[in-house]
Amino acid sequence: MFATARRSTFITQPLLLAGGLLVCVLAGILAVKYVAVAGVNPMKLAALPLGLLLAMALVLDKEKLFIAILLLRAGGDVVLSVSKFDLGGYAIGIGGLINLMVLLIGAMFLVREPRALPRNVLWPWAVFFGMLVVGVVRAPMMGDAIRISLSLMSYAAVFMIAHYMVAHGRDFRFCVRVVMWSAVIPVLGGLWSLATGRSGDPSEFRLAGLFAHPNIFAFYLVLVIALALYVMKQPDTRSRGWLGMFMLLLLGLLVMTKTRSAWISCAAVFGVYAVLFERRYLIYLAMAPVVALMLPEVRERVLDLGSGNEYYTYAKLNSFAWRQLIWESGLNWMQPSQYALGYGLESFVFYSVKFFPLAGGKAYGAHNIYVQIFFDLGVVGLGAFLLIFLSMLRELYAARHVDKLGSAIVILLVIAYLVAGFSDNMLGYLVFNWYFWFICGAACATWRGMRQQRERQAVQSVPGEDPFATTSRERAWR
Numbered sequence: 001m002f003a004t005a006r007r008s009t010f011i012t013q014p015l016l017l018a019g020g021l022l023v024c025v026l027a028g029i030l031a032v033k034y035v036a037v038a039g040v041n042p043m044k045l046a047a048l049p050l051g052l053l054l055a056m057a058l059v060l061d062k063e064k065l066f067i068a069i070l071l072l073r074a075g076g077d078v079v080l081s082v083s084k085f086d087l088g089g090y091a092i093g094i095g096g097l098i099n100l101m102v103l104l105i106g107a108m109f110l111v112r113e114p115r116a117l118p119r120n121v122l123w124p125w126a127v128f129f130g131m132l133v134v135g136v137v138r139a140p141m142m143g144d145a146i147r148i149s150l151s152l153m154s155y156a157a158v159f160m161i162a163h164y165m166v167a168h169g170r171d172f173r174f175c176v177r178v179v180m181w182s183a184v185i186p187v188l189g190g191l192w193s194l195a196t197g198r199s200g201d202p203s204e205f206r207l208a209g210l211f212a213h214p215n216i217f218a219f220y221l222v223l224v225i226a227l228a229l230y231v232m233k234q235p236d237t238r239s240r241g242w243l244g245m246f247m248l249l250l251l252g253l254l255v256m257t258k259t260r261s262a263w264i265s266c267a268a269v270f271g272v273y274a275v276l277f278e279r280r281y282l283i284y285l286a287m288a289p290v291v292a293l294m295l296p297e298v299r300e301r302v303l304d305l306g307s308g309n310e311y312y313t314y315a316k317l318n319s320f321a322w323r324q325l326i327w328e329s330g331l332n333w334m335q336p337s338q339y340a341l342g343y344g345l346e347s348f349v350f351y352s353v354k355f356f357p358l359a360g361g362k363a364y365g366a367h368n369i370y371v372q373i374f375f376d377l378g379v380v381g382l383g384a385f386l387l388i389f390l391s392m393l394r395e396l397y398a399a400r401h402v403d404k405l406g407s408a409i410v411i412l413l414v415i416a417y418l419v420a421g422f423s424d425n426m427l428g429y430l431v432f433n434w435y436f437w438f439i440c441g442a443a444c445a446t447w448r449g450m451r452q453q454r455e456r457q458a459v460q461s462v463p464g465e466d467p468f469a470t471t472s473r474e475r476a477w478r
Contacts, residue, residue, distance in 0.1 A: 054101050062105045063168065066161055069098060070178050070438065073431055074220065075185030077212045099154050102434070106157025109164040116167045117160055120395075121444065124388045125156045131381040138344035145345035151430050155437045162441030166449065172406060173234075175442035176227045179435050183224045183250075186210050186217065190253045207256035216429045218259035219420065222266045223413060223435055225250050229273065230409050261423050265416035272412055277405065322358070323367050323423060329355045330366060330375055342378035365428065369421035389418060392440055399447030402454070410443045 057065040080095040110117065132149045139145030162175060189210035192198075197205070206214040225247055232243040254266060267285060274281035330348055333355035343351065348371070352364045366372035373382045393414060399407040417436060420426055427433070 054097065058101060058104060058108075062108055063165060065101065066105050066165075067178060069102065070434070071182050072185070073098065073434065074182040075189055075210045077216075077431060078189070078210045099150065099430075102154050102161075103150070103157050106154075106161050109161060113164060113167070117163055118448070120391055121160070121163065124384070124391045125159075128381075128384040128388060129153070129156070131377050131384045132345065134341060135345035135377050135381065138341065138347075140344055140347050140350045144349070148346055148427075151433075152427065154430070155433045158434045159437040159441035162438050163445040166442055166445035170442070172403075172442050172446035173231075175439060175446075176231060179439060180224060180227055180231070182435070183220075186220065187249065187253065190217070190256075194256065204258070205256075206258045207253060209253070211431065213429075214257040215259050215262070215424055216432050218254055218257035218262035219265070219424075219426075219429060220432045220435065221250050221254045221257070222262050222269070222416065223432070223439070225254070225266060226269045226409050226413055227439070229269070230406055233277070233405055261420045265420055268416060268419075269409065269412050272408065276408055320423065325358065326352065326356050326364060326366065327368055327371050329357065330371060334375060338378065339374075340378045340380055342374065342376045342381060345376050348372050348375040365425050367423060367425050369425065369427050372425070372427070389414060392444060395444040395448060396440075398451065399443070402447050402450040406443060407447065410440060414440065 054065070057068075076095070076098075080098075132152060136142060136145045136149055165175070166172075186209050190207055193207055193209055198208075207217065208214040209217045211217040211220065228243055228247045228250070231237055232240050232247070237243070251266070254262060267288070270281055271285055274285060330352065333351070334343075348366050349363045353359045353361060356364060366375065369385075370382060373385050377384075393411065396407055396411045396414065413436065417426060
């Protein structure tokens with residue numbers, strides 16, 4: 001027997017040594033090839049070691065990795081944009097690697113603890129995912145369709161990860177703090193852009209900060225402002241003065257983005273808060289437009305809507321009239337036979353060259369999530385998408401008994417998202433969507449747990465009831 005063991009060791013050791021040498025040689029060859037492709041771009045050179053680092057962090061602690069991604073991702077657009085490799089016409093870089101990490105974290109949580117996610121959260125997303133599969137199969141450009149479907153799946157992953165974090169002891173206020181701390185880098189970037197005159201729009205100065213577009217920065221600021229208002233109004237908050245100054249800074253940056261729909265969303269948040277909680281905020285709201293119109297940047301954006309509303313040859317349309325024209329052109333071009341399932345994901349962009357009279361050979365998005373989804377996925381896909389929001393709004397409305405202020409603010413954020421979707425491509429703003437869906441998921445999970453705890457306490461206080469009895473909803477939560 002010992003002779004057999006020695007013979008086996010004698011055979012396996014050289015094989016392991018040869019295998020190790022082969023791996024080292026292949027790694028060396030790949031490293032040389034990688035450096036040749038990356039060139040002298042430091043961000044491209046950093047992609048490979050960063051990918052290995054992310055993979056190690058994923059194995060060691062996926063929750064901390066996800067929190068680190070949230071803390072840093074808001075300030076990463078400008079840096080990550082220069083790390084992309086051109087692979088067959090598709091740009092892939094460190095940003096895509098981070099997106100993959102988020103999807104893997106969500107999948108690992110789902111596989112490991114499938115019962116921690118309530119069914120009323122899971123099944124609306126499952127229906128929408130089914131429509132995404134249909135949209136990819138029917139898409140005129142499958143590569144673009146797969147890319148956008150992975151982005152949409154990452155939103156669901158972030159929403160679901162928030163549920164698992166709450167189930168593991170985190171709560172809504174912890175998640176709010178994570179999002180607010182993530183604003184440090186973007187705010188510093190916004191101040192730097194103001195100081196240097198760096199604009200996110202080549203035609204006029206619009207503050208984009210470190211984001212790819214001013215609109216993304218604007219809606220991110222609205223989210224952080226609403227969360228800062230929530231924290232400032234908590235009874236145990238000590239640094240209200242600093243928070244107030246921080247909110248004023250955020251409001252100033254929001255004005256400089258010149259995103260009108262974000263201005264309206266922010267005003268709606270403060271308006272509803274004033275009606276429900278503190279009427280004196282109505283005075284501030286009444287004064288805000290007067291002060292804002294004194295700024296030339298605001299005045300020009302408001303007056304722009306009063307001209308260029310009619311389309312004729314060589315006419316220059318304002319932004320809203322331009323949007324109306326592309327919506328009407330796309331919907332009129334659609335065949336009734338495609339109303340049910342649409343033309344496939346990203347088909348609006350693909351066919352806009354044909355139906356939009358101002359295309360000039362360039363493809364355009366709808367700048368309206370409802371028109372875009374209806375064109376791409378039909379009535380069924382649009383219904384599945386709205387079902388996600390309906391389910392979420394029901395959860396948030398039921399939470400008004402456990403956190404009235406938080407419930408009102410998150411509901412307002414959701415409604416603002418849906419309203420802004422009529423004039424902005426909200427689904428295309430990946431970074432903002434991560435923070436938005438993370439807050440929504442954390443809110444639903446935290447307040448659902450608080451409601452169920454109150455229900456258990458109420459059952460235990462009733463004589464004759466079994467204090468250890470659990471309902472089906474409680475078992476699903478656990």
